[in-house]
Amino acid sequence: MLSRLRNMFRVPDLRNKIIFTLVIVGLYRVGAHLPVPFIDFNAIKDLQRQSQNTGVVGFLDLFSGGAITNVAIFFLGIMPYITASIIMQLLGVVIPKLEEWQNEGQTGQKKITQWTRYLTVALALMQSTAFVFVLKSGNGGLLGQSGIQLPVGTVLIPHFTAYRALLIVITWTTGCALVMWLSELITQRGIGNGMSILIFASVVSRLPAQGSSIYSEGSKFQFFTIIGIGIAMIVGIVFVESGQRRIPVQFAKRVVGRRMYGGQSTYIPLKVNQSGVIPVIFASSILSFPALIATATPWKGLQQFINDNLIQRQSWFYIGLYTLLIIFFAYFYTAIAFNPAQQADIIRKQGGFIPGIRPGPPTERYLAKTLNRITLPGSLFLATIAIAPLLVFALWDIRQFPFGGTALLITVGVALETMKQIDSQLMMRNYEGFLA
Secondary structure, rough: OOHHHHHHHHHHHHHHHHHHHHHHHHHHHOOOEOOOOOOOOHHHHHHHHHHHHHHHHHHHHHHHOOOOOOOOOOOOOHHHHHHHHHHHHHHHHHHHHHHHHEEEEEHHHHHHHHHHHHHHHHHHHHHHHHHHHHHHHOOOOHHHOOOOOOOOOOOOOOOOOHHHHHHHHHHHHHHHHHHHHHHHHHHHHOOOHHHHHHHHHHHHHHHHHHHHHHHHHOOOHHHHHHHHHHHHHHHHHHHHHOOEEEEEEEOOOOOOEEEEEEOOEEEEEEEEOOOOHHHHHHHHHOOHHHHHHHHHHOOOHHHHHHHHHOOOOHHHHHHHHHHHHHHHHHHHHHHOOOOOHHHHHHHHHEEEEEOOOOHHHHHHHHHHHHHHHHHHHHHHHHHHHHHHHHHHHHHOOOOOOOHHHHOOOOOOHHHHHHHHHHHHHHHHOOOOOOOO
């Protein structure tokens, strides 16, 4: 194991990519602890202690690595960028111009990326404004259980003025744009997907504190039981992430001049979990919006419904909706990542065929049917891993650690994908792979 770790730093190009990624992650973690001006931190800590970190702030804090509780310049983290990516992908299905860009290859992707950036800044601006007024009003429903109020005379933003609010909004929006830029730098010049790497760093940084919360709130039996469940979930995640359905492809022999080409066999690997951890991140991002709506809506009935069912993540309504969203995004992202019609056309143009299946539309239908069948157990697995800890915490009434499944899926999934990329880099240079 140690020799394989040394191999990662023997290749200059790979070593530079790893060091660059670590430096960017370090800058991101520093920004998660630099506070914005004009905030009363004692009042923030008091409200967090009252709410037990169970509200939307707990969810957002998981993905921001503590930037929420620190009221830092990276307060919004990577979530607006994720939300903007979701919106652009959804619009790509219904807007012909975006679909045209998707089919233009690299040129179209640059246009989509540029509009995703614009949308990210717009979302960050709206969310920053909403959070500023939430902090001003001290709305406990956002930060924890509904009905929690600050002590009389306590304000979160002392001497609240338009200038101070505007400066905080600009700081958070700029911080979000900076996080987006850092994630793109990692994707371009580092190892792995930048968005996933930053989320991974944020989630890992919160695990020790969350484990300590379980130990302090529950009994030792509950603590070690949850640790055992976590280890079993990690084994299951690795097993399913490695599972794939191999579709055999046979290429016909061709004679060109005096040489014979083709005749070899290969396969198309279809992963059981083709979408990775993206459905969990997308579903979690979507479910964070109702809490912001609850802080702005004048209708008390709607606000109470959101507080009871969508902010409290141990509620059965939240668990059911979370499960449905994970399954939906698993199918949606798989449909975007793998196009059966395009794959069937490539096989036909290269003179290949799947044994027993005719080239063309029959191959397309076979690939689509196979993909749909293996996506179902993959999506159910993702949903099970995500909600299993929520069920355990709901039964034991443990409220300080509601993100176990999400955290494990992200950490294990991103770690596996990153290690696979490092493996491919090592094997290209005749080194033994890290996962071999």
